[in-house]
Amino acid sequence: MPKKAGMEAWKKKRRKEYLERKEFRYYIFCEGQQTEPQYFNGFKKYIESNPIYKDMVLIEIEPCGAETMRVIGQAEEYVKKNRITKGQIWCVYDKDSFPAERFNGVLERAEALNSQNEEVKYHVAWSNECIELWFLLHFSYYTSNNYRTEYIEFLNNKFYELGLGKYAKNMENIFDILIENGNPKLAIRYAKRIIKEHQGMTPAMIAPGTKVYELVEELAKYLPEDVQKNFS
Numbered sequence: 001m002p003k004k005a006g007m008e009a010w011k012k013k014r015r016k017e018y019l020e021r022k023e024f025r026y027y028i029f030c031e032g033q034q035t036e037p038q039y040f041n042g043f044k045k046y047i048e049s050n051p052i053y054k055d056m057v058l059i060e061i062e063p064c065g066a067e068t069m070r071v072i073g074q075a076e077e078y079v080k081k082n083r084i085t086k087g088q089i090w091c092v093y094d095k096d097s098f099p100a101e102r103f104n105g106v107l108e109r110a111e112a113l114n115s116q117n118e119e120v121k122y123h124v125a126w127s128n129e130c131i132e133l134w135f136l137l138h139f140s141y142y143t144s145n146n147y148r149t150e151y152i153e154f155l156n157n158k159f160y161e162l163g164l165g166k167y168a169k170n171m172e173n174i175f176d177i178l179i180e181n182g183n184p185k186l187a188i189r190y191a192k193r194i195i196k197e198h199q200g201m202t203p204a205m206i207a208p209g210t211k212v213y214e215l216v217e218e219l220a221k222y223l224p225e226d227v228q229k230n231f232s
Helices: 003-021 035-048 068-081 100-114 131-136 148-161 174-181 184-197 212-220
Strands: 024-030 057-063 087-094 120-128
Touching: 024 035, 024 068, 024 212, 035 057, 035 131, 035 174, 035 212, 057 068, 068 087, 068 100, 068 120, 087 100, 087 212, 100 120, 120 131, 120 212, 131 148, 131 212, 174 184, 184 212
Parallel strands: 024 057, 024 087, 087 120
Antiparallel strands: none
16 A cells, blocks of 8 residues: 555544544534634634543534635535534624525525434524624624624724724634623623514524524533633
């Protein structure tokens, strides 16, 4: 057997053994390449430092650099290519200016995929209009249907008020900033209230709105106790 082929086979075997040790598996596919991955990497960092769960929980974060339907398309390709047989597949994406049918189509596709496999479940963590809505809910209940620029302006003003400087999409410490200066418990409560008030509507019709809290609640279960208390 050629050395390269032998090394690849060894890597695949080691990865399979590694996966089999992980009871809880999360594969997170982010539309953006910076903001969302940086935020969820905060969860990954703390969970991997938690002696209770670090050997039980797998979190893989894939920046897609793609919009709406292409995010779930890349997730499907990843699952197939890597022969994922168990786990939760999360698609994190924004509405922005994309057509309603494409934005709603991700949820429809996820539901179709979930009817095919009980062990691999697809979930959607959308934001209408953008992930910044989830961030600003850490500071205030916000129901104005504005453009991304208004959400970012709100965050800029709040960050300056807190002495944090200007909000930036590539902030590596955004997770810690929101925990230390905002209120994740309130953000979850506010996000749920908005969804409840628009019950029965499609994601594109809920403006503003976000389902990011569902992924946040799922991952927060594995955080160290001193960090987890900020979420529940």
